[in-house]
Amino acid sequence: MDFSQPALQAAAALLPLSVMEDRAGPERIAWAEARLRQEPNLSSAERLDLLVVLGTLASRRFGSQKLSQFLRSIMLDSPFWEEQRALERVRERIRICTRTLMSFAKARGLALPPDAEQRLAQLDADALEALIEQAVTVPDKAAAALLEATRPNGH
Incomplete structure (x- = not known):
């Protein structure tokens, strides 16, 4: 224009x-x-x-x-800008949780699919944080849940 x-x-x-x-x-x-x-x-x-x-x-x-x-x-x-900052904080929480869970998977020797990080990033921050808490308290159960969460659909 x-x-x-x-x-x-x-x-x-x-x-x-x-x-x-x-x-x-x-x-x-x-x-x-x-x-x-x-x-x-x-x-x-x-x-x-x-x-x-x-x-x-x-x-x-x-x-x-x-x-x-x-x-x-x-x-x-502005409320708009505050909403944008809040969304960015959530995205950052998701990035940190995803990286943490990928590190957990690597340390446990889990064979995750190539797109596992993208699949995790699609989950909400609260679900990711709950999975991290489970990784600390019940690692075997968390490993199974992580494999399930990153499994390709239909497999």
Whole structure:
């Protein structure tokens, strides 16, 4: 999309997407932020939502250091950003648990299928943590459960 077109510039809801335009540089962040902050047709909630989207897209493309302090503050205070951080914490728990269980399997000499790590990563963090606890308390039972959890479907 070419955001130099007046019709696109007038569509406030599209302004956050402007940072994804091929020709857009980091200066586009300030331009879009200023346009959103000055847009009279947006409610406060709509303005904040669009600024969070702008900040998210811009930080992924250019890095969070390119964001204004105002935009960083809005993002950090937004429920959306908190949800994203919570999701990332869960993903990290899953990564750590998966690595721990793979180490357990290696130490026990278990022959896991090649895609075992991916299969484990599809389980929820609580199930993985329960399996780790079982590995510490009842290793033989945990080994059997680990083999079952990583077994290809239909085998």
